[in-house]
Amino acid sequence: MKHLITAFILTGLLISCNSSDKTKTTTQETSDTETTAESLSTAIPKNLKAIETNEDLIATSLMAAPAESRAKSKVIGYNMAGEFVTLKEGENEFIVLADDPNKDGFNAACYHKDLEPFMARGRALRAEGKSSEEIFDIREEEMKSGKFTITPGATLHIYYGPNTTYDPETSMVDGAQLRYVIYMPWSTSASTGIPETPSAPDHPWLMNPGTHRAHIMISPMAKDKS
Known part of the structure; x- marks a missing residue:
């Protein structure tokens, strides 16, 4: 029984860590996308x-x-x-x-x-x-x-x-x-x-x-x- 409880706890920790990593990755990707979009917008030629x-x-x-x-x-x-x-x-x-x-x-x-x-x-x-x-x-x-x-x-x-x-x-x-x-x-x-x-x-x-x-x-x- 004790081994079963330990297994559940480890599984929960792994899921939590994986979710955290995905959140960080998603946030970073969003930030990178926004930065790229901003750079592209400033690179658009003006009406010269x-x-x-x-x-x-x-x-x-x-x-x-x-x-x-x-x-x-x-x-x-x-x-x-x-x-x-x-x-x-x-x-x-x-x-x-x-x-x-x-x-x-x-x-x-x-x-x-x-x-x-x-x-x-x-x-x-x-x-x-x-x-x-x-x-x-x-x-x-x-x-x-x-x-x-x-x-x-x-x-x-x-x-x-x-x-x-x-x-x-x-x-x-x-x-x-x-x-x-x-x-x-x-x-x-x-x-x-x-x-x-x-x-x-x-x-x-x-x-x-x-x-x-x-x-x-x-x-x-x-x-x-x-």
């Missing part, structure tokens, strides 16, 4: 549109500016016809240089209006056929002579990526991201304490130290799109 008009160009290029400043920022650059024009008038401290529709990928920049003489000089020298090295040297000498200045702390925001399609609901360009520049003319690592190479991803570093074009570079890591 090609940048085909000046309005598209303005909307996407303004993404380089801070969100609260976009409505009143001035936009300049090449229009869809290849003419360098003012695409949109502005009334705040920012100028947006629109993406050039005749070049591969997307690259728009937003900078403080006090940087316009420096930027305009670079565009003029480039139009003359000067190389990047020649432009650097010429502007270096002109800064030293006082022909123009760069206010320390003036910012440049660059919105860039490999694609030229965008979400018309948000104006975000597919695959684009931001990087930031803070101009600090003539600064060095010794004068600022900022390293000349990034210490880690997302960390600021000083580029072109000791020159007119010394600037703090901040390149945020790309967002995980999975």
Whole structure:
């Protein structure tokens, strides 16, 4: 009789353990299925549109500016016809240089209006056929002579990526991201304490130290799109 009771108890324990394992397995499978479904839903392509008009160009290029400043920022650059024009008038401290529709990928920049003489000089020298090295040297000498200045702390925001399609609901360009520049003319690592190479991803570093074009570079890591 005692052996029979023991057998019943063991059988009950085995059934209980088996049920528990099945419950855990079922719960895990459900969780895995939900995770897979969530991943698939986020991977569904958005309703993307090609940048085909000046309005598209303005909307996407303004993404380089801070969100609260976009409505009143001035936009300049090449229009869809290849003419360098003012695409949109502005009334705040920012100028947006629109993406050039005749070049591969997307690259728009937003900078403080006090940087316009420096930027305009670079565009003029480039139009003359000067190389990047020649432009650097010429502007270096002109800064030293006082022909123009760069206010320390003036910012440049660059919105860039490999694609030229965008979400018309948000104006975000597919695959684009931001990087930031803070101009600090003539600064060095010794004068600022900022390293000349990034210490880690997302960390600021000083580029072109000791020159007119010394600037703090901040390149945020790309967002995980999975």
